[in-house]
Amino acid sequence: MESLQVVPVDASIARRAAGLLVSRKRQRDPREWIDALIAATCLEIHLTLVTYNLRDYPYRDISLYPTSVIS
Numbered sequence: 225m226e227s228l229q230v231v232p233v234d235a236s237i238a239r240r241a242a243g244l245l246v247s248r249k250r251q252r253d254p255r256e257w258i259d260a261l262i263a264a265t266c267l268e269i270h271l272t273l274v275t276y277n278l279r280d281y282p283y284r285d286i287s288l289y290p291t292s293v294i295s
Contacts (some may be wrong), residue, residue, distance in 0.1 A: 240264035
């Protein structure tokens with residue numbers, strides 16, 4: 225865990241997360257806020273998001289790995 229970097233949520237990440245939430249149809253699930261913050265952080269500081277939950281991150285321009293999941 226020592227190699228992990230904590231990235232604080234600043235105003236630009238918060239604004240981008242709010243914009244991502246507005247673009248989604250489902251906004252009532254609390255997990256949507258968490259997913260939007262994660263996605264916004266990756267977008268703001270140009271990171272690749274490593275996840276198998278691709279459906280939770282349908283945002284344009286986000287870099288995902290793996291890019292597809294074999295069921």
